[in-house]
Amino acid sequence: MGxxxxxxxxxxxxxxxxxxxxxxxERLLKTSSFQVTTVDSGSKALEFLGWHxxxxxxxxxxxxxxxxxxxxxxxxxxxxxxxxxxxxxxLLKKMKESSSxxxxxxxxxxSENVPSRITRCLEEGAEEFFLKPMKLSDVNKLRPHMMKTxxxxxxxxxxxxEKQEKQESNKxxxxxPQETDDVQLQTPPQSLQEQLNGNNNNKRKSIDxxxxxxxxxxxxxxxxxxxx
Amino acid sequence: MEVDQLQRNFLEYTNLLFREGFLxxxxxxxxxxxxxxxxxxxxEVVSLFFEDSERLLNDLTIALDQQNVDFKKxxxxxxxxKGSSSSIGAQRVKNTCIAFxxxxxxxxxxxxxxxxxxxxxxxxxVKTKLEALLRVRVPHLFSLEQxxxxxxxxxxxxNDFC
Numbered sequence: 001m002g003x004x005x006x007x008x009x010x011x012x013x014x015x016x017x018x019x020x021x022x023x024x025x026e027r028l029l030k031t032s033s034f035q036v037t038t039v040d041s042g043s044k045a046l047e048f049l050g051w052h053x054x055x056x057x058x059x060x061x062x063x064x065x066x067x068x069x070x071x072x073x074x075x076x077x078x079x080x081x082x083x084x085x086x087x088x089x090x091l092l093k094k095m096k097e098s099s100s101x102x103x104x105x106x107x108x109x110x111s112e113n114v115p116s117r118i119t120r121c122l123e124e125g126a127e128e129f130f131l132k133p134m135k136l137s138d139v140n141k142l143r144p145h146m147m148k149t150x151x152x153x154x155x156x157x158x159x160x161x162e163k164q165e166k167q168e169s170n171k172x173x174x175x176x177p178q179e180t181d182d183v184q185l186q187t188p189p190q191s192l193q194e195q196l197n198g199n200n201n202n203k204r205k206s207i208d209x210x211x212x213x214x215x216x217x218x219x220x221x222x223x224x225x226x227x228x
Numbered sequence: 229m230e231v232d233q234l235q236r237n238f239l240e241y242t243n244l245l246f247r248e249g250f251l252x253x254x255x256x257x258x259x260x261x262x263x264x265x266x267x268x269x270x271x272e273v274v275s276l277f278f279e280d281s282e283r284l285l286n287d288l289t290i291a292l293d294q295q296n297v298d299f300k301k302x303x304x305x306x307x308x309x310k311g312s313s314s315s316i317g318a319q320r321v322k323n324t325c326i327a328f329x330x331x332x333x334x335x336x337x338x339x340x341x342x343x344x345x346x347x348x349x350x351x352x353x354v355k356t357k358l359e360a361l362l363r364v365r366v367p368h369l370f371s372l373e374q375x376x377x378x379x380x381x382x383x384x385x386x387n388d389f390c
Contacts, residue, residue, distance in 0.1 A: 020276050020312045027261045027269060082307070111311050133254050133315045136261075 010146045011035040011072065015045045015079035015091065016109075025078065025109075025134060032139050037072075042079070042086030046094060049074060049101055074104055075146040080132075081110035081117065089121055096125045105145040109134060238376060239384045241361060250354050255317030259385060267377070271362050277316045281351055284309045288344055292337065302340060303332045309347070320350045 012034045014025045022038040029036045039045050077095065079088040086094075088108050095101040108121045111132040118129045127145045130138045245251045262269040288305050291298060310325035328343035376383060 018308065018311055018315075020273060020280060020315050023273060023276065024258075024261075024315055027266065031261060111307075111314060132311070133257070135257055 009033065009035045010075040010143070011037070012142070012146075013045060013048060013074045013077045014038045015040075015042060015077065015083070015088070017041060017080065017083045021080065021109075021132065028134055028136060028139050029078075029142075031136065032143075034142075037074075042083060042088070042091035042094075045077065045079065045091055048072070049077075049095070049104070051094065051098055051101060075149050076105045076107065076142060078107040078109065078142070081108050081121070082112070089117075089124065092121060092124050092126055103149060105149060107142065107145070232381075238361075245357055245361070249319055250357055252317045252319040254315065256385070258316060259383065262383070273316055274358050274362060277312055277318070278355060280312050281309060281321075281355075285344075285348055285351065288347075292341055292344060297335075297337050297340070299332050299335050299340075303329060306332060306347075318351075318354045321347065321354055324350045 012029050014022060014029065014036060016022045016025060016038070017040050019040075022040065026036045026038050037048065039048060077091075079091055081088040088110075092106050092108065095104060095106060102125075105127045106125065107128045107130065108126045109130045109132050110117065113131055121129055128141060242251070242255075246255075258270050258273055284305050288302060288309075291302050291305065306325050306328045310322055310329070313319075313321035313325060324343070324347045328340070328347060331339040331343050
């Protein structure tokens, strides 16, 4: 299983109409060694992602691979909620409706703490909802989401072979884990450990009322671990 | 030692700004993002904030001067100003913007004028203080930060406020 180096760079697309916030987000992300592209609107984001009008999940058109339409690989989209024209929510929705873009994790940022807004975004499939201004500690939460897409893109091979041991063939997190296909982790990094605690296969979990005022619980697709 | 004294001055002054509520923890976050590869980060962000704010305050003045005040537009401008002041840690400006938006909701033009006055005042205050800290107004004179670095020291961090 000759895998490419585990520290291959993740590419984040950041969307915000505020120049200051774009600068901040870019710096935050670069500090964590992510590659960053910033755009100032949802429509420019879709353009960058190679989105097409008729690119729906239920389309009958066959495509060779999900990467057909994408010029550049993007591992995560982080977007402001309040933007003129297309809001972050609209962008999220369009991405989830697109067969080529729906698997890219999306994170929403907002300066306003509105529980119904948070719920709506998470239900539509956003991975996280951050209150602005973002901090370094928020950026650290992004990596697990990006690692999921890396796993999928690289034909189910787990990103960090030196930390994990595959029992038999490995499986994508999205599919129902079966007993023979579980991955046994030795010393999982903190982010993976958090995933294990989440242990939930459903990306669109409904959110209960008791949301903490400033942060929502991140939802992870858990890797089921079964002992040998 | 010269460096020690400069560092003490810088720390003391920043401490003062924190104590008086002009700056909050977000400013510390900005400082954390500055390093050898991005030595002017704080300066750059603060400069952007000055440009942005002055434009918005100008737009607000014009908007409130109209016969028929467009409160939606006013709210949009204030929302932007609130956002950028929050992003750099200009706490008092941010808080004034929050109050401004409430008054805007009531569609009270006179109230809005008063709020605008307040925001302008707070903005000018924080601008003066940040300029002193970063010496942006007189770029050929080194800022306190640059003096410290030039003298061979490191910029002290304010971990209490992170």
